[in-house]
Amino acid sequence: MTRQKKRTQRRRASSARRGGVVAPSGGRSTTSPPRVKVSTPADLLGLVPYLLGFCPQESLVVLLIRDSAVLLTARVDIPPVEATVPLIEQFAGLAERHKASGMVLFAYSEDAASARELVEGLVAGLERHGLLDALYVAADRWWSLMCDQACCPAEGTPYDLSTHPMAAEAVFAGLTAAPGRSAVEALVSGPPADDLDRLVEVSRQVSAELVDLGLAERQELMAAAVRGALVHPQPLSDADCARFAMLAADVQVRDVAWALISRADADRHVHLWGQVVARTIAPFEPAVLCLLGMAAWISGNGALQNCCADRAARIDPTYSMTGLLEEINQRALPPSFWDAMST
Known part of the structure; x- marks a missing residue:
């Protein structure tokens, strides 16, 4: 069995949720689970x-x-x-x-x-x-x-x-259930093939905007863009999604977005990064998939977290944040563990 297949099986063997009498559904904060x-x-x-x-x-x-x-x-x-x-x-x-x-x-x-x-x-x-x-x-x-x-x-x-x-x-109580796991997988499958050529052109234009920015400027841009998207949760344009994806490709910039996730607003980060994943093209997928996976874990959505980790590992099994998602699954760490990780 290949290393990638073993990783996928281990993740699928630990798709977990937590909660009160019942665990929270996807998109619901674990700070106040329905009962x-x-x-x-x-x-x-x-x-x-x-x-x-x-x-x-x-x-x-x-x-x-x-x-x-x-x-x-x-x-x-x-x-x-x-x-x-x-x-x-x-x-x-x-x-x-x-x-x-x-x-x-x-x-x-x-x-x-x-x-x-x-x-x-x-x-x-x-x-x-x-x-x-x-x-x-x-x-x-x-x-x-x-x-x-x-x-x-x-x-x-x-x-x-x-x-x-x-x-x-x-x-x-506000809980939801997709028809099957394939419906959750579809949420993280990326853009349809017919849109790829147009998204490549959008990415070229956005890349020209970012190419001369230094690390500190890109970190500040990421922080401002995430905060703005949370305060004003409007649908993102393709250029917005490309900008998020390209910024997140740098680990030091990605981690700025990661650090902004809290249990109180994790569902809003799921909404944000879900839009980005849906419009992101190669080679930028692993970072945004992992950000969505982390937000899903912190929000209590183990199914979405698992699907993000699976697709990220298929694209790049060496990507470090995928390994962290895998460890979270294997140890069945509760979303509350994020409080300790982020302090």
Whole structure:
């Protein structure tokens, strides 16, 4: 397996969100997460897409719980049965590191036999680590693999996310869920091919504006541009996006923008850098993808953070800030950790 593939798998194995009773959705500041009361694992099933930020498919999801609150949500592409032992170690390590009192597993797959075998192995290894329940989910039904009572019939329990009461509560609380991970990936895929020639010409014009500026001038320009975009959140022009991208290509200028992100306004930085990523051409993508990924992490949007890191690594696996995003994912660091990093 190549180094880049290993990095991508590790990032996907730790897409995480945090919050109160439920984690904040993308674009919502983690300083005041919405709270939705649940009473059963079936209730949590209705919230999983809102905890992740998208509706999972062929996925294994773990929720860590402490003090009757969802502490952390993590997702992996559903692995083969051979990955059972490493997953037990990974999930048990997360539970220990975050002092979780319990966890709940959800396996989403159309391959019932393989998914059930995987989850049964995980149940055997994780019960001593506080596993509360493990649900297999397929199409419009779910099964608890830790319950053999009448409440969990052999034919499964029907559910419909579109009418699930917990989903309705999540929406009312301001949480959102994309149709799938591909919808989140599309947000960071860059400009359409038909626009590239025009964007190249725009970049040439902007480059001529910046070429004679020294480092201090470019740092001041970046700071002023970011602050202005936050105070007056108007749609950015292609020239604006090119200017942000070219300035961010210099690490010392990029870090000025990075340092301006706070948990209180992280969602506004997500909006800003999301626009820039959508209009940025080669070779300027890694820096702006990482700035968007950092803003997404600080805002509590683990799905967007992960997609940014994945695309940045595909473009340039040696880019240092991508490695930092990877470490954040691997250690499942909460957005509150940014407070310590930025002081």
